[in-house]
Structures are given as C-alpha cells and as structure tokens.
Amino acid sequence: MAADTPPADDVLMAALAARDLSALAALYDRYGRLAYALAYRILGESEAAEDVVHDAYISAWRGAATYRRERGNPRGWLLSIVHHRAVDVLRRKTAFRPAPLEVAERRAADEDTALMAEKNVEQQTVRLALQALPDAQRRTIELAYFGGYTHVELAALMGVPLGTVKGRMRIGLQKMRRALEGTRA
Amino acid sequence: MTEHVTDDLELYALGALGPGEADGVTAHLAGCPACREELADIATVVNALPDMVALREPPARLKERILSAASTEIPRPARRETAWSVRPRRGWLGVGALAAAAVLLLALDLNSLRELRTAESERAEYALIADKVSHGGTNWYMVGLDQWQGSGGTLFAPGKPDLSPFVVFHDLRPLTGGTMYAVWLVDAGGHWVRGATFTPNGQAIQGVDLTVPVDNFTQCAVTIEMQAEGKRSGPLVMQSRIAPPGQ
Ligand SMILES: [Zn+2]
Numbered sequence: 001m002a003a004d005t006p007p008a009d010d011v012l013m014a015a016l017a018a019r020d021l022s023a024l025a026a027l028y029d030r031y032g033r034l035a036y037a038l039a040y041r042i043l044g045e046s047e048a049a050e051d052v053v054h055d056a057y058i059s060a061w062r063g064a065a066t067y068r069r070e071r072g073n074p075r076g077w078l079l080s081i082v083h084h085r086a087v088d089v090l091r092r093k094t095a096f097r098p099a100p101l102e103v104a105e106r107r108a109a110d111e112d113t114a115l116m117a118e119k120n121v122e123q124q125t126v127r128l129a130l131q132a133l134p135d136a137q138r139r140t141i142e143l144a145y146f147g148g149y150t151h152v153e154l155a156a157l158m159g160v161p162l163g164t165v166k167g168r169m170r171i172g173l174q175k176m177r178r179a180l181e182g183t184r185a
Numbered sequence: 186m187t188e189h190v191t192d193d194l195e196l197y198a199l200g201a202l203g204p205g206e207a208d209g210v211t212a213h214l215a216g217c218p219a220c221r222e223e224l225a226d227i228a229t230v231v232n233a234l235p236d237m238v239a240l241r242e243p244p245a246r247l248k249e250r251i252l253s254a255a256s257t258e259i260p261r262p263a264r265r266e267t268a269w270s271v272r273p274r275r276g277w278l279g280v281g282a283l284a285a286a287a288v289l290l291l292a293l294d295l296n297s298l299r300e301l302r303t304a305e306s307e308r309a310e311y312a313l314i315a316d317k318v319s320h321g322g323t324n325w326y327m328v329g330l331d332q333w334q335g336s337g338g339t340l341f342a343p344g345k346p347d348l349s350p351f352v353v354f355h356d357l358r359p360l361t362g363g364t365m366y367a368v369w370l371v372d373a374g375g376h377w378v379r380g381a382t383f384t385p386n387g388q389a390i391q392g393v394d395l396t397v398p399v400d401n402f403t404q405c406a407v408t409i410e411m412q413a414e415g416k417r418s419g420p421l422v423m424q425s426r427i428a429p430p431g432q
Contacts, residue, residue: 021252021255021256024251024252024255025248025252028248028251028252029248032243032247032248033240033241033242033243034235034236034238034240035243036241036242036243036247037235037238037239037240037241038235038238040238040241041235041238041239046244049243050243050244050247053243053247053251054247054250054251054254057251057255058251058254058255058258061255061258062258065337066337066355066356068335068356070221070225071221071225072225072228072229072232075232076228076229076232079232079235080228080231080232083200083235084200087200122233122236123236123237126233126234126236126237127236127237130234130237141199141234144196144199144200144201145199145200145201145231145234146234148200149201150201150202150203151196151201151202152203154201165201166192166193166195166196169195169196169199169201170195173195173198173199173227173230173231176230176233177226177227177229177230180229180230180233
C-alpha cells in the first residue's frame with residue numbers, strides 16, 4: 001500500500017476485528033474528534049463526553065468481529081454507538097423529564113455551531129437541510145437526537161399526540177434525505 | 186416473524202424509543218432484511234446529523250486511555266498453545282473477558298445502530314452461558330470462511346464434567362433446500378465425528394449443544410449437510426483448532 005494512501009474504513013474494520021491496535025488508533029484519529037463533539041453536544045460536559053467516547057471505542061474494539069457492512073458504514077456504526085451511549089448516560093443523569101420546553105430547547109440548540117463548525121461542504125449541507133425544515137419538524141428531530149428525548153417525552157413536551165411526533169420525524173427525515181441525495185447526485 | 190416495524194424506524198434510528206420499545210424493534214430487525222434495509226436508508230440521514238455539530242478537540246489523553254484499555258483486552262495465547270499452534274488465531278476471545286464481551290458482541294450484532302439494547306430474554310440466555318463458562322471452562326472461536334465471513338461461533342468446553350460442550354453461533358446464514366448445519370469434532374487422525382446437527386433459528390445468536398465431549402479432538406468445524414447423520418460431505422463453513430489430546 002502506498003504510504004500516502006490512508007487505508008479505507010472497511011480495511012480498518014477488518015484489521016480491528018483481527019485485534020490490530022493500530023487500526024483502533026487510526027479510527028480514533030479519523031473519527032475521535034467527531035465522536036467527542038457529538039458526545040459533548042449531547043451531554044454538555046467534557047468529562048462525561050470523554051468517558052462516553054472511551055467506552056464507545058472500547059465497545060467497538062470488542063464488537064468489531066460482528067460488524068457488518070450491510071448495516072451501515074464504519075463511521076455511522078461508530079457514531080451510533082457514541083450516540084446511544086451518550087443518550088443513555090443523559091437519561092440516567094436526568095431521572096425525571098420532560099423539562100420545560102424552553103429549557104430543553106436551550107440545551108438542544110446549537111448556538112455555537114455556525115461559528116465553530118468547519119466550513120466543509122458536507123457539514124454545511126446537513127445544516128442547511130435541517131434548517132430548511134419547518135420549525136416543528138426540525139425541533140422534533142433535534143430534541144430527539146441531540147436532546148435524548150423519547151417520543152413519549154416529546155409528545156408531552158410539545159403538547160401533541162404521539163402520532164404527530166412520529167409523523168414530524170418521518171417527514172423531516174425524508175425531506176433531509178432528499179436534500180442530501182440531491183447534493184450528492 | 187412479528188409484524189414489520191416500518192412505523193417505528195425513524196424513532197428507532199433517532200434513539201427516541203423507550204428501552205422496552207427499542208428491544209422489540211431490535212428483535213424484529215434481527216430476522217427481517219426488509220426492515221433492516223429501510224433502516225439503513227434512514228440511518229444515512231441520521232448519521233449525517235453529527236456533521237452539523239461544532240467540532241471539539243478531545244483531551245489529548247483520551248487516545249492513550251483508549252489504546253491502553255484496549256491493549257489489556259488482547260487475548261494472550263495460553264501457555265501451552267505455542268507448542269502446537271504457531272499461527273495466531275484471528276477473532277479469538279479471551280476467557281477472562283468472555284462474559285462481558287459476549288454480552289457486548291450480542292448487542293452489537295443484533296443491532297449495530299442501537300448498541301446494547303439487548304432483549305431481556307437474550308440477556309438471560311447469555312447470563313446462563315456466562316455462568317456455565319465461569320466453571321473454569323475453555324473456549325475457541327471459529328471464524329466464518331469464504332462466503333460465510335461474518336458468521337462465527339464459539340465452542341465452549343465447560344470446566345464441570347456434568348455440563349456438555351456447546352457452541353454459541355452468531356450471524357448464521359439461513360439455509361435453503363432442506364440443508365442443515367453440522368458441527369464436527371476432528372481428531373489428530375483426521376476422523377470427523379458429528380457433534381450436532383441443526384437448522385438456523387433466524388436469530389442473530391444461537392446456542393447448540395454437542396453430544397460429544399471435546400477431549401481427544403484437535404479441531405472443530407461446521408459444514409453444511411444434506412443429511413442429519415452420516416459422514417461429512419458438505420462445504421466447510423467455519424473451523425478452528427482446539428486443544429490437542431492430553432493438554
Ligand atoms: Zn420487517
């Protein structure tokens with residue numbers, strides 16, 4: 001392999017399954033920052049975010065042999081582990097919810113994103129796709145994914161039936177998917 | 186199979202189902218390619234969401250923490266193993282980490298998107314396995330070969346004589362045309378002895394008991410066969426060396 005060609009994610013996953021520590025290091029170099037940013041966004045504190053990323057990578061290390069490409073790429077797989085763990089920690093930390101809507105939204109809102117995020121096309125596209133959604137759909141998706149709220153909590157929080165929460169997510173994600181596909185085509 | 190979970194896939198992908206609800210979806214997904222495919226589409230959007238988060242530098246020590254924790258979990262070869270096995274076996278699981286790793290593997294496997302939302306019943310099954318293994322047993326991991334990559338199984342030889350050996354398979358492919366899987370033990374003389382015959386249950390994890398003790402055998406293997414008994418004639422799906430006689 002040429003020294004200047006970094007190995008593809010799938011190659012790293014195979015090496016990870018073969019217990020190759022350097023593959024774990026490479027996956028950390030590649031996605032550690034994003035993983036940490038996601039965990040921090042959900043938890044709002046650095047120590048907890050660090051622990052979540054640590055546990056997620058160790059869990060990926062242990063579970064690499066059972067990773068299957070058909071269920072998503074390595075990046076998505078890793079991020080979903082991080083997301084799941086972070087939400088889990090968040091839910092255990094806050095036993096009773098929902099908080100009032102404004103509090104929830106303040107936490108789920110991403111004030112500094114526009115200033116700090118890298119000016120990378122992919123990131124811009126996602127942000128634009130989300131911002132282009134009607135408010136109710138955007139907030140439902142943000143509160144669920146970044147705020148860790150369940151659909152039952154969201155229904156109570158937003159004062160709408162469960163079916164409405166579900167519908168907003170579905171339509172919102174469908175629109176985002178079309179927007180993302182449009183830019184990738 | 187349970188009813189399709191199409192209606193809940195967005196909630197599931199965003200992590201917005203309660204733990205009990207998510208288990209049901211996880212269980213369905215394990216056996217339903219159609220719903221898995223639909224989920225994969227939704228997941229491409231959901232997995233793009235982290236892209237809009239402000240990037241943040243993790244503490245410099247984090248990488249070292251992760252690597253050092255992982256390095257303590259690399260299985261070391263058993264002391265006697267070097268005498269008969271020079272090749273490192275890929276995918277081998279250390280006995281010490283087994284109980285924890287088994288639960289994790291199960292969870293990851295059932296659902297790579299919603300890690301660790303394992304169904305209670307499967308947790309219970311794994312608790313049983315962990316219990317059996319805790320009696321000082323040994324285990325060997327068999328890796329799926331060729332087109333069976335992704336499948337695998339761990340052969341457990343429990344330390345207590347009254348417990349029979351068993352294999353815990355993961356991700357077994359479904360079979361067609363009345364064929365079945367056979368588990369074999371092979372001795373140093375190349376004799377194949379059938380330890381079990383079974384059909385996949387469609388779940389991500391499946392346990393199979395062997396009717397033959399593993400002592401005196403040097404390899405275990407899985408093949409696909411047309412007959413529930415008789416000699417081995419089908420293709421080899423997975424294989425591993427196991428402890429040689431007298432060791
Ligand atoms: Zn289905």
